[in-house]
Amino acid sequence: MTQLVFIHEGQAVTDSLTVAKVFGKDHDHVMRDIRQQLNKLQEAGEAEWGVSNFGETQYQHHQNRQWYPKFDMTEDAFAIVAMSYTTPEAMKMKVKFLAEFKRMRQQLQAAAVDTSQLSPILQLLIQQEQQQQAIIERQDATDKRVAVIQETILQRDDDWRDKLNGMLNGAARRSGGVFRDLRTRSYEMLESRAKCDLNRRLRNLRDRLQETGATKTKIAEANRLDVIEADPKLKEIYTTIIKELSIGTLT
Template sequence: MIQLVFIQKGQAVTDSLTVAEAFGKEHRRVMQDIRELPCSDDFRLHHFVQSDYTNGQGRPTPKYLMTEQGFTMLVMGYTGPKAMEFKERYITEFHRMREKIQTTAVDTSQLSPILQLLIQQEQQQQAIMQRQDATDQRVAVIQETILQRDDDWRDKLNGMLNGAARRSGGVFRDLRKRSYEMLESRAKCDLNRRLRNLHDRLRESGATKTKISETNRLDVIEADPKLKEIYTTVVKELSIGTLT
């Protein structure tokens, strides 16, 4: 499960990459939605901040950081059961992060200048550690999604597809492609888009090029229990359909 909200400069925020991942949208589309929001310049200035991440070509690529209010404005138009589920999760996470920030707030206005300086330095150090912790957590979630593979499940499905290809005189690669197309049709999903989003998340988290290149559609499918269930059914149907 991805971390939806994180703390930056003492404020609970999320970013456009995380929103794209959560709502199953292309990152460029989320960026476009933000740019086209019919909000005032003052609202945009206070609730959306453009930042950068490194893309697959090693070039800095824009993304947006956004506050809770900015997020709320952005996702008003996102509909559907899954969209509602993630809206609720985001609301819960923003609330949790606000409470976390409030419990650590300290009034330093009555302290001596030296103590204020020491506290400020400590807070800056804590902010750095919090950002690192948030990054580590996001990396851990992504690594868990990719590294904890169900090899038995993959071997079983590959075996069924290989058997079906032999019986039908076809090619395994073509049958695999057909299985993905059937999954996308039934689950109303775009595997390529989900894979690109996952690659972006991995790059932002500092994953190696080897790890990114090894990530494939099966990783996307296995990370979503619903897709995994539907895909298993699809492969079984293809296998049974070639039996004589």
């Protein structure tokens, strides 16, 4: 069973991945809903509340091992996002989420320790432990950001691209077609064969580049070939497709 609510930095939270899974929604759509609410909060002059209740972080995809953005949400933040989910099944899920938030709050209250009655030495030890934990958490956050930056640096294999473009150009000449049309067809074949959405992956790549401080030019120049090259499986399938298209024009 999916854990709906968990403890993070002494607070009961859920996250956008959990919401997407439980409500049967695409994670990109949940992220879109959250960003819309953050924009509305900013317009209402409540941007600080949004920062306090929505925490943007990253998660590592279990298949391609790349890092993607997600949001942690407090109970109030969850309520704002989920209020638009109004189907009967969604209402059941919201009740379960809120019940779990309540249970987690009670668990935190029960675990709370009044350190004011402890000896000064014990209070100092607890304070040092809390400071050390905070340092570890900040370092983890830094490590994740570095990993995201490394993942989003576009490593382009010019030799691979030149070979593919050469085969596509040759195929276009032999078939009397247009290079651009043949490129589009190759992308469509890849999406069908690999069961992927290149445009969505490209949007995700550009979002990650923006989050890591890339220039507008670099973001704009990112393309579907960058998406394909970043995924070894897609790169292998796409190379096969280009070869098939090239060979098909020889007969």
